[in-house]
Amino acid sequence: MINLVEKADAAKSRNLLELVERMLVYKFLSYSRQELEAMFGLTEWQQTRFYQEIEEETKLKTELETKLKTIPRLLSEGLTVEQIARIFELDIEVVKTCNQTAK
Template sequence: MAFRIDGVFLPNTPELPIYFAEVQFQPDKKIYSRLFAEIFNYLDKTELTNTWRGVVIFPNRSVDSGDTERYAELLNSQRVTRVYLNELSSIPTSSIGIETVKLIIEPESTATAKAIEIVNSARKEILNAAQQREIIQLIETILIYKLPRLSREEMGKMFGLSELKQTKFYQEVFAEGKEEGKEEGKLEGKLEGKLEGKLEGKLETIPQLWALGLSIEQIAQALGLDEQVVRQAVQPKS
C-alpha cells in the first residue's frame, strides 16, 4: 500500500507553500483519493509547517475522469490546480518550461521540429549552463519515450555531439557499449542498439514509464512489446 508522489517542490522560506505534483496520462477513478492520501500522509510525516498546493497534470480533460464528489471543496478551492496540456496553447505568452511540457502531447509528425525550436530557444535565453543542460536532457528524455526510433542524425541535429555527450541517455549508451565491448568507436551503433534494446532492458523500463502515467497501450507501443507482457510487468509482486 505504498504511496508515491510524482513530485514534491519544497520552498526555501516558511511563507511559500509546498507544491505536490501528480502527472496522470491514463483514466483513473481513484486519482483524487490517492492524491490526497499521499499529500496528507506527507504532511503528517514532515516537520515543515508550510501551507500546501497541489497540481495535477493531464494530457486533456477526457483523462480527468476521477471521482470528485468527496473532494469537491478541495478541487474547487485554490488548493488544487488541474492543468490540461492540450489547452496550454491558449496562453498568449509561453515559456521554455511550458513549451517543453507541451512537447509531451505534440504530434509525432511535428515533435522533432518542435524540439529543435525549444532547444534553440533554450540556448539563446538560458544563460546558466546547468539549467540549459537540464532542459536539454528533459527534451531528450521526452523524445526518446515519444519517438523510440529517433536516429543519431536527428539527435545530433538537435543537441550537437558535444551536448549529446553530456546527456544521461548518451552516457548510459556509452557505458553499456563499453561494458559489452561492442562498437566502442561508433555512437550510431550504440544508439541504435540502445533504442532497439534487449527484452530485459525493455522490461526494466516499463515501471519507469508506468510511473510517468503512460497507459499499458502506450508503453507497449513505445517499446514494441505485447500488451500482456507490459501488464504483467506492472502488476505488484506478491
C-alpha cells in the first residue's frame, strides 16, 4: 500500500514538474539568453539540464560543421574519401556528399 502511495506521489510530482516547465517555456519564450541569465543568475542558469543539453547539442553541431568545412581542403591535399571518413569518424557517404556539394 505504501509503495502505491509513493508511486502515485512520484507520478503527481512528475506531472506537476512538467506543467511548471511548460509554463516557464511559454512565459519566457521571447526572452533573450541574457535576460534569462539576469533573472535566474548565471550560475543557476548554467546548472539547469536545459542549458546543459543545449550546450552539448551546440558543441556537437559545431564539431560536425567544422568537419564538413574541412573535408574539401583535405581532399584537395590528396587524402582519400575513406581516409577522411576514418579520421573524422564519419560515414563514407557523408564525405562523398560533402565532396560533391563543394564542387
